[in-house]
Amino acid sequence: MIIGFPNPSLPCAFALGPLIHAAFLKNFELDIYIPHMFGVGMFSLIGLTYFYITHAGLTVLASIARVASEASCFSLGIFTSMIIYRLFFHRLRRFPGPLPARVTRFYALHLSGKNVQYQVELEKLRDQYGDFVRTGPREIMILRKSAVPLVLGAQSPCLKSTWYSQVSRKSEMTQLAFSRDVLDHKRRKKAWDRGFSVKALSTYQPRIKSKVDILTAEFLKTAGTPKDVTAWMMMLAFDVMGEIGYGKDFGGLVTGREHAAAKAIHDHMTILGTIGMVPWLLYMIQFIPGAAAGYAPFFKWCGDMIREKKTMWDPEKYPQDIASWLIKAVMEKDVSASPTEASLTDDGRLIIIAGSDTSASVNACTMFLLAKYPHVLRKLQRHLDAAMPDGPHAWSYNQLATVTYLDDVIKESMRLMSPVMTGGYRVTPVEGLQVDEVWIPGDVNVFVPIQILHTDERYFVNPLGFVPERWGERKREMGTDESLLIPFSAGVYKCPGDKLAMMSMRIAISCIVQMFDIDFAPGETGEAFATDRKDAFTSVLRPLKLVFTKREK
Numbered sequence: 001m002i003i004g005f006p007n008p009s010l011p012c013a014f015a016l017g018p019l020i021h022a023a024f025l026k027n028f029e030l031d032i033y034i035p036h037m038f039g040v041g042m043f044s045l046i047g048l049t050y051f052y053i054t055h056a057g058l059t060v061l062a063s064i065a066r067v068a069s070e071a072s073c074f075s076l077g078i079f080t081s082m083i084i085y086r087l088f089f090h091r092l093r094r095f096p097g098p099l100p101a102r103v104t105r106f107y108a109l110h111l112s113g114k115n116v117q118y119q120v121e122l123e124k125l126r127d128q129y130g131d132f133v134r135t136g137p138r139e140i141m142i143l144r145k146s147a148v149p150l151v152l153g154a155q156s157p158c159l160k161s162t163w164y165s166q167v168s169r170k171s172e173m174t175q176l177a178f179s180r181d182v183l184d185h186k187r188r189k190k191a192w193d194r195g196f197s198v199k200a201l202s203t204y205q206p207r208i209k210s211k212v213d214i215l216t217a218e219f220l221k222t223a224g225t226p227k228d229v230t231a232w233m234m235m236l237a238f239d240v241m242g243e244i245g246y247g248k249d250f251g252g253l254v255t256g257r258e259h260a261a262a263k264a265i266h267d268h269m270t271i272l273g274t275i276g277m278v279p280w281l282l283y284m285i286q287f288i289p290g291a292a293a294g295y296a297p298f299f300k301w302c303g304d305m306i307r308e309k310k311t312m313w314d315p316e317k318y319p320q321d322i323a324s325w326l327i328k329a330v331m332e333k334d335v336s337a338s339p340t341e342a343s344l345t346d347d348g349r350l351i352i353i354a355g356s357d358t359s360a361s362v363n364a365c366t367m368f369l370l371a372k373y374p375h376v377l378r379k380l381q382r383h384l385d386a387a388m389p390d391g392p393h394a395w396s397y398n399q400l401a402t403v404t405y406l407d408d409v410i411k412e413s414m415r416l417m418s419p420v421m422t423g424g425y426r427v428t429p430v431e432g433l434q435v436d437e438v439w440i441p442g443d444v445n446v447f448v449p450i451q452i453l454h455t456d457e458r459y460f461v462n463p464l465g466f467v468p469e470r471w472g473e474r475k476r477e478m479g480t481d482e483s484l485l486i487p488f489s490a491g492v493y494k495c496p497g498d499k500l501a502m503m504s505m506r507i508a509i510s511c512i513v514q515m516f517d518i519d520f521a522p523g524e525t526g527e528a529f530a531t532d533r534k535d536a537f538t539s540v541l542r543p544l545k546l547v548f549t550k551r552e553k
């Protein structure tokens with residue numbers, strides 16, 4: 001018997017749920033406050049239990065049982081309210097989409113978790129529901145070419161969505177890519193851009209070539225025997241980014257083994273890519289002791305490198321790598337400087353994460369496509385031979401500028417097998433966004449899935465064919481719209497490393513193609529490689545066995 005004390009009945013606890021939801025939860029960007037809510041929830045439960053024991057004369061067990069049933073009723077009230085609201089009253093209620101997706105982000109996690117091929121699941125949703133699909137309680141996937149400038153373009157009013165708060169909700173504590181503060185992002189991007197200037201790129205070019213030389217020497221040594229290009233292109237990309245990013249050698253190409261830092265990233269990529277479907281879940285995982293332990297070698301490597309570079313800083317020396325450009329801004333207290341030690345270290349990780357898997361994926365996919373379409377390989381070889389008739393010894397980056405077909409091949413490879421498949425999530429401005437005949441309300445997450453757009457038959461003739469000529473000699477005939485090729489995204493959040501990536505891919509692909517014929521290894525069809533690409537924000541590829549045979553003169 002409790003006399004004179006608050007005695008909330010179970011119906012009261014249930015009724016409190018919708019009240020809290022209507023007054024508080026539904027009006028905030030909850031994703032980033034989930035840990036706080038858990039904290040408040042736990043604190044309240046313990047407090048209430050203590051109260052019933054000390055002030056209401058209940059035994060410990062009775063008190064726990066009572067709080068548990070009240071908490072269950074309260075949760076039931078909240079979830080019932082949420083479900084009813086999301087289904088029948090939400091501003092997106094009229095948009096088509098699967099029922100569970102309207103209710104919870106966990107449905108996206110379920111779709112992604114099936115086979116880590118979210119891009120395939122999204123394609124099915126597009127086929128079933130059309131160009132505007134409600135893929136989450138407050139998320140719309142848009143498949144219209146007019147959405148590209150509106151959502152991603154330089155003049156777009158859309159900002160980065162909650163997806164980018166998965167590490168911290170404070171921009172000054174995170175890497176550039178996760179900065180949601182417009183001014184912070186704009187300021188900091190200038191430091192990155194300096195690291196990709198024409199002059200900086202010219203210092204990187206011979207160093208990339210020297211890494212590619214190690215790779216081609218290895219291919220030459222073992223010519224005719226099957227090579228896993230997925231693994232080798234990854235080691236090349238990491239060695240390149242170690243060199244260009246930090247002036248350090250990961251040593252993958254020489255040892256033939258993945259560096260511990262690289263392995264730390266790859267071991268967790270698919271799981272993190274999937275959990276990222278529910279950004280607040282990913283945000284919370286970092287608070288679980290030991291959950292990020294697998295990443296430790298990578299975090300340590302980047303942290304050590306940044307510290308070492310700061311200690312050895314020489315203001316007189318022209319920066320030789322991307323990290324040095326970022327550190328230069330910090331040392332000179334430039335406005336573009338990474339604001340905190342934490343954000344600088346996180347930027348340091350971004351250098352490797354952003355620059356390696358993406359380029360590795362394009363290189364491996366291009367090798368696959370050249371093996372599958374030998375007439376394209378032959379044509380590219382003819383163009384390279386014409387530009388550099390004296391063969392590999394006369395290879396020159398300047399001469400490559402005349403081989404426009406090389407860029408056509410790379411672009412077509414990125415169109416057909418985009419290394420970033422789904423792409424960045426944005427949030428609409430308060431006044432909403434008009435896309436053709438459809439008005440999307442404000443404060444709604446939107447995205448244009450890159451891979452599906454790239455293979456949309458309305459926008460690309462023969463969308464599943466590998467036709468590099470669509471970017472060159474047949475551009476007009478095929479009506480190619482370059483603005484719809486967005487492997488590097490677009491607008492203010494566009495990849496600043498695009499020119500470095502293009503340079504690096506040009507060097508790698510031209511050197512390999514100039515020296516070798518490329519075929520599938522016996523028993524390898526490339527079928528699984530092509531169809532089983534995982535979508536972990538950047539793509540994760542299966543091994544692919546190819547044979548590189550030295551070309552006859």
Ligand code: HEM
Pocket residue numbers: 176177178189192322350351352354355356358359362419420423424425487488489492493494495496497498500501
């Ligand atoms: C083929 C290679 C590459 C592809 C396809 C690619 C693709 C992308 C895409 C799609 C984004 C935007 C992601 C979003 O909207 O959230 C991005 C951002 C970024 N990329 Fe790349 N990238 C590549 C290579 C590189 C390289 C070599 C670097 C050099 C370190 C780099 C650095 C960055 C950075 C710093 C951002 C964040 C930009 C921002 O938030 O403003 N990327 N990249």
